[in-house]
Amino acid sequence: MTKIVIPIKSDVIDNNTADFYDFFGMTNYVSPKKVGDQLAKVQTGDTVELQIASNGGDVFAASEIYTQLKSSTAKVSAVIQGLAASAASVIAVAADDVKISPTAQIMIHKAWSTMQGNAEDLAHESQVLSGIDESIANAYEAKTGMKNSDLLNLMSKETWLGANDAVKYGFADSILTFDEKEPEKQQQALQAFAGAGTVVPKQAVTKWQALMASITANKAAPQNDNKITSQHDLRDQKLAILFGKK
Structure with a gap:
């Protein structure tokens, strides 16, 4: 019997964005593929432990991870080491048993987006976001066993739950305790919390995918001088993507 530890650290992102992160050497993230690869190792009798310290990220990626965990044959536990916010809180509640550090927090809120458009576009986006909130x-x-309406009310207020309240409301099952022989675990929780970050915009991922397609086309037609042909050009393209330039 093996315990498979899955870190839920920093950004929660979809698989396409994960390819972008990997390309730039940004390995501190969680994606459905990363979690799925770990769950694929599960054998009869194995257990899974999620170690969570994340500001959240893509709610649809979190939903996919939630479904993967709920579908696993293994017993899944979660340890909230620092912050389980937004999308990360969705992943946390997929666990059969959730423990929270006495210094940790859970944050829940309603979904938001950076939608632009006319009145009809924004009205439609409002309906979409309401549906996501329900999910x-x-x-x-x-x-938690709480009423859906009560949960939506807490989400609308952007509610932050310390360890005691997390257990009170049912988001966590117990509070972690530490003895003098386990100081390294407390240090691990502090370091994990400090590692949370901000998700790269989808527009940057789209630009990167176009860049990679251009590179692939250039390899197939090296005689075309208009294609990217040097590492210097590639570096400039990377920097342009990272800083939001065209």
């Missing part, structure tokens, strides 16, 4: 609340309801 998130469903996951919380399954864990």
Whole structure:
């Protein structure tokens, strides 16, 4: 019997964005593929432990991870080491048993986006976001047993739950305790919290995918001088993507 530890650290991102992160050497993230690769190792009798310290990220990626975990044959536990915010809180409640550090926090809120458009576009986006909120609340309801309406009310206020409140509301099952023989675990929780970050915009991922397609086309037609042909050009393209330049 083996315990498979899956870090839920820093950004929660979709698989396409994960390819972008890997390309730039940004390895501190969690994606459905990363979690799926670990769950694929599960054998009869194995357990899974999520170690969570994340500001959240892509709610649809979190939903996919939630479904993967709930579908696993292994017993899944979660240890909230620092912060389980937003999308990361959705992943946390997929666990059969959730423990939270006495210094940790859970943050829940309603979904948001950076939508632009006319009145009809924004009205439609409002409906989409309301549907996403309901989906998130469903996951919380399954864990906590609270009413969906009460959960939506907490989400609308952007509620932060310390360890005691997390247990009180049912988001966590117990509070971690430490003895003098386990100082390294407390240090690990502090370091994990400090590692949370901000998700790269989808526009940057789209630009990167176009860049990679251009490079592939250039390899197939090296005689075309208009294609990217040097490492210097590639570096400039990378920097342009990172800084949001065209």
